Amino acid sequence: MNPLELAGIEKRFPGVVALDDVDFDVRAGEIHALVGQNGAGKSTLAKVLTGLESADAGTFSVDGRRVRPRSPREALALGIGAIHQEVDLVPELSLAENLLLGREPLRWWGIDRRELEARARRALAELGVAVEVRRAAKDVPLGEQQQVCIARALSSDARILIYDEPTASLGIAEVERLFAHMRALRGRGLAQVFVAHSLEQVFALADRITVLRDGRRVGTFVANETNPRAIVEAMLGAALGAAPERRAAPAGRVWFEARGLARAGVLAPIELALAPGEVLGVDGLVGSGRTELARALVGADPGVHGERRVVGAPVRVRSPRDAARVGLWLSPEDRKVDGLCLGLSVRENLALGVQRRARFAWVSRAAQTELAERWIRALGIAATPEQRVGTLSGGNQQKVILARLLAAEPRLVVLDEPTRGVDVGAKAQLEARIAECAERGLSVLFISSELDEVMRRARRVLVLRDRRAEVELVDADVAALRRAMAGGAMAERGTAEGRDGE
Amino acid sequence: MASERVRAKLASFAPLYVLIATWLVAAHSTPHFADLAWRDGRLVGASVDACVRAVPVMLAALGLTLVIAGGGIDLSVGSVLALAAVGAARVSEADGSAAAAVAAALGLGLLVGALNGTLVVALGLAPIVATLASMIVVRGAAQLAAGGVVVPIDRSGLVEILAARPAGLPASVLLVGLLFAAFAVAKRRFAFGLYLEASGDNPRAARLAGLPVGAVLFATYVLAGLAAALAGLVVASEIRAADSASAGLYLELDAILAVVIGGTPLSGGRARLLATLVGALALQTLATAMLMHGLAPHIALLVKGVVVLVAAATARPSWGRAIA
Numbered sequence: 001m002n003p004l005e006l007a008g009i010e011k012r013f014p015g016v017v018a019l020d021d022v023d024f025d026v027r028a029g030e031i032h033a034l035v036g037q038n039g040a041g042k043s044t045l046a047k048v049l050t051g052l053e054s055a056d057a058g059t060f061s062v063d064g065r066r067v068r069p070r071s072p073r074e075a076l077a078l079g080i081g082a083i084h085q086e087v088d089l090v091p092e093l094s095l096a097e098n099l100l101l102g103r104e105p106l107r108w109w110g111i112d113r114r115e116l117e118a119r120a121r122r123a124l125a126e127l128g129v130a131v132e133v134r135r136a137a138k139d140v141p142l143g144e145q146q147q148v149c150i151a152r153a154l155s156s157d158a159r160i161l162i163y164d165e166p167t168a169s170l171g172i173a174e175v176e177r178l179f180a181h182m183r184a185l186r187g188r189g190l191a192q193v194f195v196a197h198s199l200e201q202v203f204a205l206a207d208r209i210t211v212l213r214d215g216r217r218v219g220t221f222v223a224n225e226t227n228p229r230a231i232v233e234a235m236l237g238a239a240l241g242a243a244p245e246r247r248a249a250p251a252g253r254v255w256f257e258a259r260g261l262a263r264a265g266v267l268a269p270i271e272l273a274l275a276p277g278e279v280l281g282v283d284g285l286v287g288s289g290r291t292e293l294a295r296a297l298v299g300a301d302p303g304v305h306g307e308r309r310v311v312g313a314p315v316r317v318r319s320p321r322d323a324a325r326v327g328l329w330l331s332p333e334d335r336k337v338d339g340l341c342l343g344l345s346v347r348e349n350l351a352l353g354v355q356r357r358a359r360f361a362w363v364s365r366a367a368q369t370e371l372a373e374r375w376i377r378a379l380g381i382a383a384t385p386e387q388r389v390g391t392l393s394g395g396n397q398q399k400v401i402l403a404r405l406l407a408a409e410p411r412l413v414v415l416d417e418p419t420r421g422v423d424v425g426a427k428a429q430l431e432a433r434i435a436e437c438a439e440r441g442l443s444v445l446f447i448s449s450e451l452d453e454v455m456r457r458a459r460r461v462l463v464l465r466d467r468r469a470e471v472e473l474v475d476a477d478v479a480a481l482r483r484a485m486a487g488g489a490m491a492e493r494g495t496a497e498g499r500d501g502e
Numbered sequence: 503m504a505s506e507r508v509r510a511k512l513a514s515f516a517p518l519y520v521l522i523a524t525w526l527v528a529a530h531s532t533p534h535f536a537d538l539a540w541r542d543g544r545l546v547g548a549s550v551d552a553c554v555r556a557v558p559v560m561l562a563a564l565g566l567t568l569v570i571a572g573g574g575i576d577l578s579v580g581s582v583l584a585l586a587a588v589g590a591a592r593v594s595e596a597d598g599s600a601a602a603a604v605a606a607a608l609g610l611g612l613l614v615g616a617l618n619g620t621l622v623v624a625l626g627l628a629p630i631v632a633t634l635a636s637m638i639v640v641r642g643a644a645q646l647a648a649g650g651v652v653v654p655i656d657r658s659g660l661v662e663i664l665a666a667r668p669a670g671l672p673a674s675v676l677l678v679g680l681l682f683a684a685f686a687v688a689k690r691r692f693a694f695g696l697y698l699e700a701s702g703d704n705p706r707a708a709r710l711a712g713l714p715v716g717a718v719l720f721a722t723y724v725l726a727g728l729a730a731a732l733a734g735l736v737v738a739s740e741i742r743a744a745d746s747a748s749a750g751l752y753l754e755l756d757a758i759l760a761v762v763i764g765g766t767p768l769s770g771g772r773a774r775l776l777a778t779l780v781g782a783l784a785l786q787t788l789a790t791a792m793l794m795h796g797l798a799p800h801i802a803l804l805v806k807g808v809v810v811l812v813a814a815a816t817a818r819p820s821w822g823r824a825i826a
Contacts, residue, residue: 298710300709300710319709320709320710320711320712321709321712321713321714323712324711324712325712329712330710332707332710337704337706337707338706338707338710339707339710340704340707341699341700341703341704341707341708341771342703342704343703343704343767343771343772344699344700344703344771348696348699348700349700351696352696352700352708352711352712352713353711353712355693355696355697363693404711408712
């Protein structure tokens, strides 16, 4: 009898069967990874597991008992705790208050704060986390916030933990700590479900791997007996071709140049130059200034100094509108907050870019639909033109942004984490499209935390550290890149051109 | 899948069901409510009366629909109505030309709209605060301009123009049709509609996508000011005077209700112009029926509140649960 068993789970949404006859179970002392392309149904399954959605059909049992959790609260009462991709703490409350929210120790005069803090400290100490529990959640790094979420689930006697893409917003060191915790909890006999995007992480952690495709379970594999390639093929339902080749940097004139691009207190002056068709990688740890550089390039924030030149001639870019006028577009890091109009349809979101180029002249409804259908085909977006973008999976949303950029016929695109939260199959498609566009002369500034992805695409990589340009590497390997990001750039000076800004 | 689409389509007609239900109940319970007659080249009856009485709210609500679709709100429309009415009356007192009176009213509406737009877009004030302030200031300005009296407007030709009944229909109702057509064309035939709905849905994303978000939102406040000024002209010519203290009082609330009943989300991102008109008509049909029925005013308020709640609940976009 397993702690958690699901059989024949079915879930339908308007127009889609999200889960179709899915069986799933977790054993005590096991980490069970759940993988699949975007839209394969893994997020839906995680939601069913944590009570956010209830299944339309199928059975759900905890310790052999049939249950039907209808809310996260009910799931938690059954011993199922959830750790979400977005940390769900109340920012203004202290860590202790967050940890015991709704379960505060009460005395006749009210909440016993001393007891509250003592309990919170105990719960965190059990996880081996040393953090001041009186600090407000918003003042604590994301990784520690997430540990509070885990401690919260454990302190309410959860024996089954569901992690829904827990590493999406963490840095490398924080991921390592999370994994150490998960391994320790496995040793204590907890059943853990790990919804993941990165196969590297899956193989580092999981005992078994269940692959979903198009809402169906393709199979469950024992991690030791399979390999990443087999899993990817199961996810895609097709054999993998050869990996796309890294392009040689095209020789020739500089198309776009930034000189002394800076924003007071946020970004030290940076120099950039891109040739047509060149892919320039930009990398650095979280907080190194990558996103700030991306936003500064398109004039997204006020107070940016420095000069931008297009084919040698200075251009004025004081807003994203100005940037669009010279063919400079940004795919922002946070696609939901900055990238898309979630309430509008795929067609409308795609039309924004084209409409911008057409200025106030109307792009007819028929032309918009035609445009949407063309890009849906070209990028393999799993959606209809009239579908609301908010209902799409993360990878498909990212494709919509990319389609909007490309449909506007840009000269330079700044892609800030374009593959974050995107599955392997969609990642390959996105990369291939970007490569195609580069071949046709589009310059790309490529920002990504996934180093091998950056290395695959770009010959030159600008490494940022502490909000300034640390070094520019040419034809480096991942190890060198990692050293540079961590601050060991001096060692690389022999092979790379130093760029210190000021 | 198809049935989902049909259901969503049917749900989008919710305001119409409210209007029809209200009308049927009124026709059933109130004697002569459903009567329509052709008298002296005019269509007359309680339904026509409801249409005519709904005109000021319909005009203001059309402008407000654009503001709300852009994620804002405009509480000043009632005061703008009063100021425009007084402005028109003052001009007609001095000069008598209908054109000058209209120009004065529209000019004042444009001015207040631009002021609201500046406060919200350029200074970044919360729309509810900015327009609440201008609601108070503009009402004060209207009373100042009126000098504490009800200003008669009967010397200009304006009253005659708006009292005309081309094709048997009141001119003011045709005015609503014209404004609706103008806004609908701006929304569906120009980039304005797409820009507006994108800006209302997610202004940050719209700005990063290179859209002129500020200009679009500014325009909605100006259009709302103009629409309210038109409503002021209608009100003034109807009573042949501009009463700065009572003209358009609480009109902004009825206009917001009309927009809400029409199903335009208060969070922005969608503009449902026709549904707003239907919502305003439903409100006025209810009010007219209760008046004819002789319901006591306090009972009428209770009924209105309940109908508004029911209507707002049915107009709620059905996709709300899909993303929950």
